[in-house]
Amino acid sequence: MSAAPGLERPQVVSHAQQALNYTVFDCKWVPRSARLLCLGSAARGTGLVQLYELRGARLELLREIEKPKPIKCGTFGATSLQQRYLATGDFDGNLNIWNLEAPEIPVYSVKGHKEIINSIDGVGGLGIGEGAPEIVTGSRDGTVKVWDPRQKDTPVANMEPVQGESKRDCWTVAFGNAYNQEERVVCAGYDNGDIKLFDLKTMSLRWETNIKNGVCSVEFDRKDINMNKLVATSLEGKFHVFDMRTQHPTKGFASVSEKAQKSTIWQVRHLPQNRDIFMTSGGSGSLHIWKYEYPAQRSKKDSEGAEMGVAGSVSLLQNVTLSTQPISSLDWSPDKKGLCVCGAFDQTVRVLIVTKLNKI
Amino acid sequence: MPLWLREHRWHQTPTAVFLSLPLRGARATPANIFCSERYLKVSIPPFLFEAILYAPIDDTNSTAKIGNGNIFFTLYKKEPAMWDSLTLENADKEKLQHLRENAVLKAQQKAKEEIEAKKATKEEHKKYALEATMKLEEAERKRIEDLKEKERQRVTEELELWKKQQKDADKYKSIQKEGELHQEIGQLKEKKSEKTTKTRIPNEGTSKTTPKPTKGCHGSCSIFSPNAKEEQLPAPRSVATIKINFTPRVFPTALRESRVAEEEEWLHKQAEARRTISADLSELEDLKEEEKNPDWLKDKGNKMFAMGNYLAAVNAYNLAVRLNNKLPLLYLNRAACHLKLRNLHKAIEDSSKALELLTPPVPDNEDARVKAYVRRGTAFCQLELYTEGLQDYEAALKIDPKNKNIEEDAEKIRHLIQGTMQSS
Numbered sequence: 001m002s003a004a005p006g007l008e009r010p011q012v013v014s015h016a017q018q019a020l021n022y023t024v025f026d027c028k029w030v031p032r033s034a035r036l037l038c039l040g041s042a043a044r045g046t047g048l049v050q051l052y053e054l055r056g057a058r059l060e061l062l063r064e065i066e067k068p069k070p071i072k073c074g075t076f077g078a079t080s081l082q083q084r085y086l087a088t089g090d091f092d093g094n095l096n097i098w099n100l101e102a103p104e105i106p107v108y109s110v111k112g113h114k115e116i117i118n119s120i121d122g123v124g125g126l127g128i129g130e131g132a133p134e135i136v137t138g139s140r141d142g143t144v145k146v147w148d149p150r151q152k153d154t155p156v157a158n159m160e161p162v163q164g165e166s167k168r169d170c171w172t173v174a175f176g177n178a179y180n181q182e183e184r185v186v187c188a189g190y191d192n193g194d195i196k197l198f199d200l201k202t203m204s205l206r207w208e209t210n211i212k213n214g215v216c217s218v219e220f221d222r223k224d225i226n227m228n229k230l231v232a233t234s235l236e237g238k239f240h241v242f243d244m245r246t247q248h249p250t251k252g253f254a255s256v257s258e259k260a261q262k263s264t265i266w267q268v269r270h271l272p273q274n275r276d277i278f279m280t281s282g283g284s285g286s287l288h289i290w291k292y293e294y295p296a297q298r299s300k301k302d303s304e305g306a307e308m309g310v311a312g313s314v315s316l317l318q319n320v321t322l323s324t325q326p327i328s329s330l331d332w333s334p335d336k337k338g339l340c341v342c343g344a345f346d347q348t349v350r351v352l353i354v355t356k357l358n359k360i
Numbered sequence: 361m362p363l364w365l366r367e368h369r370w371h372q373t374p375t376a377v378f379l380s381l382p383l384r385g386a387r388a389t390p391a392n393i394f395c396s397e398r399y400l401k402v403s404i405p406p407f408l409f410e411a412i413l414y415a416p417i418d419d420t421n422s423t424a425k426i427g428n429g430n431i432f433f434t435l436y437k438k439e440p441a442m443w444d445s446l447t448l449e450n451a452d453k454e455k456l457q458h459l460r461e462n463a464v465l466k467a468q469q470k471a472k473e474e475i476e477a478k479k480a481t482k483e484e485h486k487k488y489a490l491e492a493t494m495k496l497e498e499a500e501r502k503r504i505e506d507l508k509e510k511e512r513q514r515v516t517e518e519l520e521l522w523k524k525q526q527k528d529a530d531k532y533k534s535i536q537k538e539g540e541l542h543q544e545i546g547q548l549k550e551k552k553s554e555k556t557t558k559t560r561i562p563n564e565g566t567s568k569t570t571p572k573p574t575k576g577c578h579g580s581c582s583i584f585s586p587n588a589k590e591e592q593l594p595a596p597r598s599v600a601t602i603k604i605n606f607t608p609r610v611f612p613t614a615l616r617e618s619r620v621a622e623e624e625e626w627l628h629k630q631a632e633a634r635r636t637i638s639a640d641l642s643e644l645e646d647l648k649e650e651e652k653n654p655d656w657l658k659d660k661g662n663k664m665f666a667m668g669n670y671l672a673a674v675n676a677y678n679l680a681v682r683l684n685n686k687l688p689l690l691y692l693n694r695a696a697c698h699l700k701l702r703n704l705h706k707a708i709e710d711s712s713k714a715l716e717l718l719t720p721p722v723p724d725n726e727d728a729r730v731k732a733y734v735r736r737g738t739a740f741c742q743l744e745l746y747t748e749g750l751q752d753y754e755a756a757l758k759i760d761p762k763n764k765n766i767e768e769d770a771e772k773i774r775h776l777i778q779g780t781m782q783s784s
Binding site: 011013015032033034054056057131132133134142146148150151154155156157158159160161162165166167168169181182190191192193194196198200203204205208210212213214235236238335336338339353355 | 508511512515516518519520522523526593594595596597598599600601602603604605606607609613614615616617618620
């Protein structure tokens with residue numbers, strides 16, 4: 001693990017900061033704008049959505065929307081660029097899609113799960129990729145459900161434990177492999193260390209593994225290409241990078257893992273403009289920026305002649321500690337390279353600029 | 361007694377005194393020389409030279425050269441004057457002593473002062489060094505801060521620029537859309553006039569396309585564009601379920617590598633605990649069918665008793681009791697074994713238990729009860745608790761008055777009691 005030399009390294013510059021009076025669980029940039037959303041839970045047990053605009057070195061509150069249940073996660077992934085509807089999952093298991101211009105009544109609402117929706121992801125929107133817009137939610141009740149905003153009340157896919165199996169918390173979900181209208185996969189991470197990859201085209205479990213620590217966050221480097229890399233972060237400060245181009249019949253995907261911090265790695269987010277750079281946020285309030293380097297040969301044949309992937313290596317570009325509390329959410333701006341927002345449990349949301357990413 | 365060195369030679373100038381002291385083969389080091397303002401001493405055991413000087417000298421600047429079996433002193437006078445002699449003559453002993461002491465004290469003081477001075481300078485140097493490093497670090501920090509600040513400003517500017525671009529782009533787009541919208545309206549009006557039955561173009565479309573401010577454009581735009589797009593989007597997926605299995609985990613908490621060892625240990629302990637409790641049950645698993653039958657075990661016990669193998673009998677009865685602890689006969693028979701084994705307390709216990717279980721007293725269990733009483737009585741007597749024993753025997757007699765043996769035994773006990781009472 002080598003760090004790039006001295007001042008050529010990307011620097012993380014704190015651009016703006018906003019103290020909040022509620023717990024922020026998720027923060028997202030509004031696509032094609034300098035606005036960002038903070039989703040969370042107010043002290044009185046209601047949900048809050050706040051819309052901020054970045055003006056100079058300050059965040060200005062444009063709008064505040066209060067909802068009856070605390071909101072855990074949100075995504076713009078399945079909405080069109082004109083509509084920019086926000087899909088949220090709340091503590092009660094409700095999936096709602098909101099038009100932020102008229103937020104009183106949701107555009108789509110369903111009580112999707114029996115328990116809190118831990119994680120949500122959307123694909124097919126924002127002019128990225130092809131295929132129907134879909135939203136996937138992962139919940140504490142152990143199920144992962146895929147929703148189509150055009151279909152009310154029932155999910156289009158449901159990944160649930162077999163009858164009689166005791167459920168495990170699903171902590172994170174992510175879409176991937178959506179490079180044409182038919183193909184799509186969903187990756188889900190659970191608290192017992194399981195990572196499962198579901199193929200939505202064949203409606204089957206394509207791969208599963210266990211990384212020995214509860215899985216906090218999974219993300220493909222790009223949702224809309226043939227699946228290339230998957231990063232899974234976990235408790236105990238570890239993360240794994242899987243090379244998803246070659247699947248071996250028994251060994252699955254090749255991976256490389258790093259132990260970065262002593263504490264949980266809460267989130268991983270890939271830079272939208274460069275799929276080999278990603279940032280992880282940790283329970284000690286720190287951010288690490290990593291770069292993945294591909295090996296000379298991405299696949300090789302094993303003793304039986306089956307193709308086997310070869311994992312590359314990960315190097316640390318920069319790390320910075322911003323807070324004493326865990327940084328639970330992270331989002332890169334899809335429009336401005338290096339601009340990112342992070343929300344931490346110290347009730348602060350910070351806008352950061354990562355410089356020199358062009359030189360990597 | 362030191363050997364005085366007296367063969368010194370000296371000469372002087374107005375400002376200095378030169379003294380030459382031959383050492384008689386002795387080797388001198390600077391440590392042997394002691395000099396103060398008025399006192400000079402050279403002590404090389406066993407040789408000794410001392411001189412109370414005529415006038416004070418500047419001992420810091422004076423020098424002594426050791427070499428060639430000689431010590432050559434160059435003493436600088438404090439006051440330039442010619443001395444009558446090197447040493448003070450006619451100095452009485454007291455004065456000499458006094459002077460000597462003074463000299464020593466002075467020398468010590470001087471040494472102290474020197475040390476202090478040295479320390480002070482050292483401190484100053486340290487301080488200076490520290491301040492210098494601090495300044496350097498400060499400068500470095502500032503430099504980095506400045507760089508960062510510059511970056512920030514640069515980026516902020518870029519950001520503002522980009523934002524402006526966005527706004528302009530949006531405006532441009534909205535103007536464009538309006539243009540398209542007007543085109544659409546034109547087309548619609550044409551189509552309407554054609555009396556089309558197409559429900560594709562919704563009526564809502566027409567109502568909404570009546571002139572509205574640019575804001576409404578966004579709403580109505582979306583009606584058209586998604587319509588067009590929807591044709592390209594695939595239909596919603598057909599509903600399906602995938603059933604999954606989880607890697608088994610006993611604990612409801614999340615899996616952490618560092619805790620795995622502890623968890624394993626706990627599970628192990630639980631398993632152990634469970635194993636000891638069900639040890640009985642597991643042992644019983646090993647027994648054959650018949651061995652699980654308390655009656656069969658009782659018979660076995662009886663046979664053992666008859667053979668005189670009392671321990672084996674007890675074992676058999678124990679196992680039987682474990683299987684079924686409500687059978688009085690088991691306790692009864694075990695009591696008999698204990699009697700034979702002279703486990704008298706156990707015999708009493710078992711008989712008592714048997715009697716408990718033999719309630720209510722019915723003719724059916726007369727025999728058993730008699731036996732129980734008799735056995736308990738015997739046990740008591742053997743423990744020399746004769747009164748208790750008698751009680752039991754009498755109880756037995758009450759049940760079965762016709763039993764001669766019991767009567768006789770009871771008599772015996774009575775006698776014993778009376779006997780002891782008499783003797784005590």
